[in-house]
Every structure is written in structure tokens, then in C-alpha cells.
Amino acid sequence: DTAVSQTPKYLVTQMGNDKSIKCEQNLGHDTMYWYKQDSKKFLKIMFSYNNKELIINETVPNRFSPKSPDKAHLNLHIKSLELGDSAVYFCASSQGFLAGGPLYADTQYFGPGTRLTVL
């Protein structure tokens, strides 16, 4: 009964490869997110989708492409992997986007993370 799940948990790959990380939530939430946590432990948002529509797109290289086939899934595809892409990638979901009004953030529930190592 995992709320937010990600696969794979670990991903080790060579530079230049293309890889995907999958995320699924069974909470019935409308909004999903991808975050990157680097070696200095900063957690930064990359993308957010609300009801399959992209609503936040941070300054992320266009090698990263999110895809939301339905509101329960948000996948992240990364092309031509680079050493600097090594990090932990967390998926998260929330009930809505600004569901409580423009001043309030809905609680975000995080997946267990995918530890990506690029060699």
C-alpha cells in the first residue's frame, strides 16, 4: 500500500546513456513533482504536473523530459547522461496545486527516491 513509489531504487549507468525513472502514486492526488537532491543535500524542484499538465518547469537541461501519461504517473526520461546528473531523484505528489488557495502549499508526499550514479 505504498503511497508514492519509484522505480528503480538504484540506477548505475555510463555517461551518454539514456535512462528513465518511473513514479506512481495511489493517493488520488492531482499534482506530481520531480525533485533532485545533489551531494550537498539541496533538494530542488525540477518539474511539476497538475492533472497531466506541466505547471512548473525549472531551469533544467532539456535532456530531462518528464511525461505524465495519467495523473497517477509521472516519469522522468534523461538523455545523454552526464556525470553531474548523479544525484537522488525524488518524486512527490500533493492533493492539488494551490488547492488551499494561492498562499498555501498542499502537503507533498515523497517517494523513496532513485539514486542515480553516472560513471
Add this chain to the structure above:
Amino acid sequence: RKEVEQDPGPFNVPEGATVAFNCTYSNSASQSFFWYRQDCRKEPKLLMSVYSSGNEDGRFTAQLNRASQYISLLIRDSKLSDSATYLCVVFDSSYKLIFGSGTRLLVRP
């Protein structure tokens, strides 16, 4: 200046101690504030929201000072299980959660 700044620690305290963490944020237009907890190699989890009037949840008390752009978390009667990294989080005016890099707490027996 970083958007959300925290002392990285670690804070090393004995069981039963009271410990306080502080956090400052740069965007005065920020409206919502949170403390998340992250255990080693795990995902962040919401610990508590921070309200203007201050709020308490058991042994945890959060305070917000908008004038100084400062948030605090007080943990009383520390338990071994409180050992974790505490992330200060601000919901900024561009509708994103901005995370601090965290303050590490180690509670020793």
C-alpha cells in the same frame, strides 16, 4: 544569499536535551513555512507546518518571525529516534517549495 539558510550542524545532544534549530529565508513575500524531516537515505517527510502564531505538536514547537524572516524548531526531551536531518521549507511567491540544505541532529544515549 541563499533563499533558505540553515546551520548544517551536526547538533550532537544527549537524550532528554532540548535543542533548537533556526532558519532564515530571503523572500519576504513567502507565505507558507514547514519543517520536514529526512532520515539517512530516505525521503523527506512533513514534520509540521509553521503558523504565524507559532504551533506545537507534542515535543515539537515551531515559531515564525516574519519581521526577521526567521523560522525556528524546538525539540524538547530529545529521543534517539529524533536523530535525522531537519529541513526548513518555504513556499515562495512562485508557488514552489524551497528547501534549506538541512540541519543534522544526532541524539546520543
